[in-house]
Amino acid sequence: xxxxxxxxxxxxxxxxxxxxxxxxxxxxxxxxxxxxxxxxxxxxxxxxxxxxxxxxxxxxxxxxxxxxxxxxxxxxxxxxxxxxxxxxxxxxxxxxxxxxxxxxxxxxxxxxxxxxxxxxxxxxxxxxxxxxxxxxxxxxxxxxxxxxxxxxxxxxxxxxxxxxxxxxxxxxxxxxxxxxxxxxxxxxxxxxxxxxxxxxxxxxxxxxxxxxxxxxxxxxxxxxxxxxxxxxxxxxxxxxxxxxxxxxxxxxxxxxxxxxxxxxxxxxxxxxx
Amino acid sequence: xxxxxxxxxxxxxxxxxxxxxxxxxxxxxxxxxxxxxxxxxxxxxxxxxxxxxxxxxxxxxxxxxxxxxxxxxxxxxxxxxxxxxxxxxxxxxxxxxxxxxxxxxxxxxxxxxxxxxxxxxxxxxxxxxxxxxxxxxxxxxxxxxxxxxxxxxxxxxxxxxxxxxxxxxxxxxxxxxxxxxxxxxxxxxxxxxxxxxxxxxxxxxxxxxxxxxxxxxxxxxxxxxxxxxxxxxxxxxxxxxxxxxxxxxxxxxxxxxxxxxxxxxxxxxxxxxxxxxx
Numbered sequence: 001x002x003x004x005x006x007x008x009x010x011x012x013x014x015x016x017x018x019x020x021x022x023x024x025x026x027x028x029x030x031x032x033x034x035x036x037x038x039x040x041x042x043x044x045x046x047x048x049x050x051x052x053x054x055x056x057x058x059x060x061x062x063x064x065x066x067x068x069x070x071x072x073x074x075x076x077x078x079x080x081x082x083x084x085x086x087x088x089x090x091x092x093x094x095x096x097x098x099x100x101x102x103x104x105x106x107x108x109x110x111x112x113x114x115x116x117x118x119x120x121x122x123x124x125x126x127x128x129x130x131x132x133x134x135x136x137x138x139x140x141x142x143x144x145x146x147x148x149x150x151x152x153x154x155x156x157x158x159x160x161x162x163x164x165x166x167x168x169x170x171x172x173x174x175x176x177x178x179x180x181x182x183x184x185x186x187x188x189x190x191x192x193x194x195x196x197x198x199x200x201x202x203x204x205x206x207x208x209x210x211x212x213x214x215x216x217x218x219x220x221x222x223x224x225x226x227x228x229x230x231x232x233x234x235x236x237x238x239x240x241x242x243x244x245x246x247x248x249x250x251x252x253x254x255x256x257x258x259x260x261x262x263x264x265x266x267x268x269x270x271x272x273x
Numbered sequence: 274x275x276x277x278x279x280x281x282x283x284x285x286x287x288x289x290x291x292x293x294x295x296x297x298x299x300x301x302x303x304x305x306x307x308x309x310x311x312x313x314x315x316x317x318x319x320x321x322x323x324x325x326x327x328x329x330x331x332x333x334x335x336x337x338x339x340x341x342x343x344x345x346x347x348x349x350x351x352x353x354x355x356x357x358x359x360x361x362x363x364x365x366x367x368x369x370x371x372x373x374x375x376x377x378x379x380x381x382x383x384x385x386x387x388x389x390x391x392x393x394x395x396x397x398x399x400x401x402x403x404x405x406x407x408x409x410x411x412x413x414x415x416x417x418x419x420x421x422x423x424x425x426x427x428x429x430x431x432x433x434x435x436x437x438x439x440x441x442x443x444x445x446x447x448x449x450x451x452x453x454x455x456x457x458x459x460x461x462x463x464x465x466x467x468x469x470x471x472x473x474x475x476x477x478x479x480x481x482x483x484x485x486x487x488x489x490x491x492x493x494x495x496x497x498x499x500x501x502x503x504x505x506x507x508x509x510x511x512x513x514x515x516x517x518x519x520x521x522x523x524x525x526x527x528x529x530x531x532x533x534x535x536x537x538x539x540x541x542x543x544x545x546x547x548x549x550x551x
Contacts, residue, residue, distance in 0.1 A: 169360035172330050173425075177374040177432055178350030187376060191364055268363055268412035 056238035061245070064238040068227075081212055081224040082250065084140070088147025088215070089208040092155055093201060100159025104166075104193075105185055114160065121153035126214050138219035146218065150211035155204045162196035163189060195266045202258035209251045276339075277436060277468040278304040278327060283336035285322055285494070295493035296322045297333070302487065302496060309462055309469045311479035312487045313525065315533035319494025320472045320487075321440055327470060328354045328438045341435055350374065353429035354438040358445050360425055361413040367424050368409045372396050374432045392431075399427040402461065419450035426458070430465055437467040441474065452510060455481055459508055476525050480518060481508060488525060490532035497532050500525065 014021045021029075038058065044050060045057035052060065068074040102109040128149050136142045166189050174188045216225035224243050231239035263270045285297040297319045304310050312320040325331040326338055329348040338345040340352055348354075362370055375392060400406055403423040413421055422442055429437060439458075443451045459482060462469055473479050479486045483502050490497040503517045512518055 167359035169356040169358070170362060172328075172348070173354065173356060173360040173428075174373070174377075175330065175348035176328055176350070176352060176354040176429070176434075176438070177377060179377050183377055187373075188362070192362070194364070266364065268414060271412060271415055 053235055053237055056241055060238045061241045064236075065242045068239065068242060077222055077224050077227055078246065078250070080222050081216070081247075084143045084215060084223065085147055085205075085208050085212055088144040088211075089151060089205055091144065092148050092152040092204070092208075096152055096155040096159055097197070099156050100197075101163055101185070101190060101193075103156065103160035104163025105189055110160070114157070117153050117156050121157065125150040125211060126217075129214070129218055133218060142218045143215040143220060143223075146215035147208050147211045150214070151204050151208045154207065155200065158200045158204070159193075159197055162193045162200055165196065166192040195262065195269055198258065198262055198265065202255060202262075205254055205258065206251055209247055209254075212247065275306045276303045277306045277308070277341065278302075278470065279337075279339040280304075280323070280327070281337045281339070283323070283326065283333045283338060285319065285326065285331070286334045297326075298493035298495050300336070300494070300496055302499075304468060304470060307462075307466045307468055309459075309471070309482055309484045310487060311471045311473055311483040311485075312489060313473060313476055313479045313529065314489035314497070315491050315529050316474075317491035317494070318489035318532075319491070320489050322494065323489070324354075324438050324440055324470055324472050327436070328352050330354070350432045351434055352436045352438055353432060353434035354440065355422070355425050355429050355442045357441045358418070358421070361421055361428075363413050366410050366412055367405055367416070368396065368400065370413065370424050371399060371427045371431055373428055395433075396431065399430055402464070403427045403457070417450075418446050419454060422446065422454060423457070426461065430461065430467075433465075434467060437469050439469065439471040441472055443478065444474065451475075451478070456508075456510070458482065476522055476529070477513060480504075480521055480525070481513060486521075486525065488528055488532075492534060498528060 012019045014025060041055075042058050045052075045055045045060075056064075065074075068077075099113065103113055104110070125146060129146065132142050132145045132149070136145045170192055171184055171188050174184050179187065212223070213225035213228060216223045217229065220226040224247055228240050228243035231237075231243065280300055280302045283297055283300045284295070287294045287296050300319075300323060302310075312323065314320050322331055326333050327340060327345065329345050329352065345352075362373065365373065372393075400409060403426060405420065405423055405427065408416060408420060408424075413424065416424070425442070442458075443454050446454065455478065458469075461467075471479075471482060480500075480502055484506075486500040486502060487496055488498045488500065489495065500521060502521065504512055504515075
């Protein structure tokens with residue numbers, strides 16, 4: 001395209017392909033992105049043609065949140081759910097980490113475990129419920145077991161992949177400096193994979209939360225997932241909304257905590273040079 | 274002159290059956306103590322494979338390789354290697370990278386406190402030698418490609434390896450930075466006196482740095498010609514324009530083209546022109 005002589009080149013706007021955007025503009029758009037669905041929700045729910053049972057409005061949901069908090073002990077529901085998710089997640093992480101490290105480092109371990117893990121991870125976690133009840137019982141451990149089953153196999157495979165992505169040159173450089181096999185694993189492979197491993201933990205933490213409702217199908221009498229299921233029975237749509245939104249919110253907070261930990265633990269990745 | 278690296282009838286076969294590829298065939302070469310040898314050749318000639326065999330990162334399927342008089346059975350601290358890229362540890366600062374070998378059992382064993390002190394003195398000396406003083410606390414991803422390679426070289430030198438192996442270490446750098454690195458590595462070679470085996474695809478670089486240039490040919494990978502570089506031991510950038518230098522460069526380039534097994538550039542251009550005419 002040719003422009004008239006004398007026209008000065010213009011700074012590309014934010015709509016240019018991968019164009020620039022100031023921080024302020026970014027936040028304006030971000031807030032807009034969050035408010036728009038809220039406004040739409042409010043609009044749809046307040047129109048006369050929509051029954052409250054199908055679509056409670058933001059105000060109804062807020063009131064339900066308050067009564068749940070004051071009358072139905074919301075905090076203990078939140079607490080027990082957080083406990084189940086984090087325990088299942090932590091057990092999963094503690095076993096997946098060394099296994100992933102081994103699978104990604106040693107081919108025989110990969111050959112033994114990876115196809116097996118790949119197979120198991122396609123089995124639906126929900127279908128394990130009867131077996132879990134049979135083997136683990138219906139105590140707290142069974143809910144934790146479901147969350148474990150839902151996250152563990154994915155986690156192992158993702159961690160193995162993180163470990164495999166460590167550049168070979170980093171490992172070989174250590175070997176030509178006299179590193180033993182153990183030292184190469186401990187001082188290079190694990191150190192190098194750490195940021196990716198933490199990211200994998202962050203992502204799988206999100207998945208652990210999605211298994212909460214499934215886990216609380218098993219003889220639970222408290223928890224956010226259980227409350228959602230119970231509310232369904234009584235057609236308390238507003239309570240379902242509160243439960244879903246709370247799970248989303250807790251997940252978001254945990255995600256942000258993981259991101260913060262990432263910035264604190266791996267400062268070299270977040271430098272502006 | 275004592276022989277530092279002795280390569281005797283070395284062969285390397287990758288894969289089996291239909292996938293069998295003969296990467297190296299009957300390669301023999303002696304490299305003297307403190308000699309600077311560069312390897313050039315068309316792609317697939319096995320020059321990197323040969324370097325990695327000396328480093329113990331790849332195993333040979335026939336023949337024998339002796340380094341420091343001992344058969345090579347795996348990687349070791351006496352044969353440090355500098356790679357083209359991705360070998361620095363991004364979670365460590367420049368100084369921590371250089372001192373990495375101190376974290377290894379190998380680097381800590383049986384040391385007196387005087388030796389430990391000498392080691393940190395050495396790290397400081399290498400930092401100065403490589404012109405990295407200002408970057409001592411920086412992380413690798415804050416450095417330019419040239420600075421990163423300086424760190425990689427300093428780190429490799431830290432354990433006083435008798436043999437330094439370099440696999441296209443300046444291949445990713447721009448031309449100006451590369452010239453600076455050439456004089457730096459020559460300086461290192463004079464000062465630290467390692468035996469240096471250096472793989473490159475840049476013929477000018479190969480001649481400028483080396484005592485001898487080894488030209489390898491592909492399919493199967495083998496040594497084709499060895500050129501003694503007819504330049505004084507002390508190299509200067511201006512020597513790149515001398516007739517001897519240019520003649521050797523032309524000769525080597527022509528030989529690489531001949532051995533590459535592909536059509537010459539001119540032949541390819543002619544072919545393209547013909548197609549256009551049709």
